[in-house]
Amino acid sequence: MAKHFNIAICGSARVGKSTLVNALCGKEVAQTSGSLCSITDEMTKYVLNRTCQSVNEATNSTEYSITIWDTPGIESWTKDNVQKHFTKIMLESTPLCMIYCASPGSFARLDQLQWLVDTCIQSNIFCALVCTNKYSGGSQQRNHVLNDFHSLLSRYHTMTRDESNIKYYGNIALCTSVNSIIYEDIDLGVRKGVEGINELIFAITTSLKDEKLAAWCYTIAENESFWSTMSEKMIEIFNICRPPVEEFLRKEGKDIAIFLIPLIIKAIIKK
Template identity: 75%
Template sequence: MAKQFNIAVCGSARVGKSTLVNAICGREVARTSSSLCSVTDEMKKYVLNGACPSANNTASSTEYSITIWDTPGIESWTKEEVEKHFTKIMLESTPLCMIYCASPGSFARLDHLKWLIETCIKSNIFCALVCTNKYSGGSQQRASVLNDFHTILSQCHAMTREEANVKYYGDIGLCTSVNSIFYEDREFEVRKGVEGINELIFGIIRSLKHDKLIAWCHTIADNQSFWLTMRDGIITLFNLCRPVVEEFVQKEGKDAAKFILPLIINTILKK
């Protein structure tokens, strides 16, 4: 039987949740929409299936299945809606990570987000708060979203690190801003490339442990750009956390190592 993992993506309609999921996975997993009438009341699930060949190249492989839960395109997140949808996700699965998206100027209510984060902390679910489509509003609006994220996370845990535009709050969560696809504003002649995606993925890698880390690596396995760009950082990181990996291998047995090592080795060897 395949190992099952879940990731929850939350936030209002059209803030860029589906676009972010595709940018993280490095391929088109979720359908995005520019249409204003794209609002549906359905919970969407994207299932990534795959198998990881064993380290010694025998025929055996470990199968895995990762479900990404996309909350419905509701217009505004009332407390009841947030609780209803997230409780539904929690009943069906315990996500390894909750990715909350808000774009500059979008409707983001701190009290709702606080409930969501507190619920996640109780269940040991890592929270990544992302200011999506960062150039879609002014820099002040962007700063205000990031400031809200910082305020709410620092109420739960003091900030422990800030690096590459990512703020970390212990093993509870992080916050950052991204531009998931090319941005162009013809009127003001502004053009921006993809920004912050690799840093977000890397931030989550360095925050998760054990089987959650493995599942996250599988989620981003097809993201060539990430593995190529962040190669040096990944090598350093896995050297640094070697004791943890060794402890894990001892505890969980060789199967776990077979699961993660080919993935890391393959990506590190790629030029």
């Protein structure tokens, strides 16, 4: 039987929600707006279906179905139906986490964000507040967004760690800034590579537990950049024995996620 999980992505239109979803998943799951006007009132969902092979019994496989909910722009949240729909996702299913996106200088409704974070924290849903498209504004605008995130999250938990540009608030929330795709401003001669995505994925991994963690690993299973860059750290935090992994890498070259995820799940179960 398939196990169902949800992830909610929230924020205003055109802040980079779809671009972030694609960067996290390591493939095009969400349509980005490009130059088109994409303001929509509808909830969009992307469903990822994964089959996992159990480590011991090759016959016994569990299916994971992960639904990523791309919610309409925060401006329309006052509408009763949207709020109702949103609460339904938050309370009636098992969201792994809520990822809130705001780009530098973007429209920020802190009252709405607070309502959202309140709902999540009461329901034990991990919150990742992300300043998306970080180079699209100046550093002042970016810091403004990050300061808002920090003061909001500090109300729920003191900041417990500040590492790799990620602030952690216990195991309940984090905030950070990312650049999900290459940023280029030809006039100013500025070019910035992708930043903060692998770190964000890793931070969420270390903050989740049990089944939610397993489902998160499946969400990012096809992100080759993450697994090739961060597999060392994953092996370390899950205490996975290194030699079989090295042997697999030597023989197979890639698809490390397919090999590593069952080992991670085994490690989660053992804990």
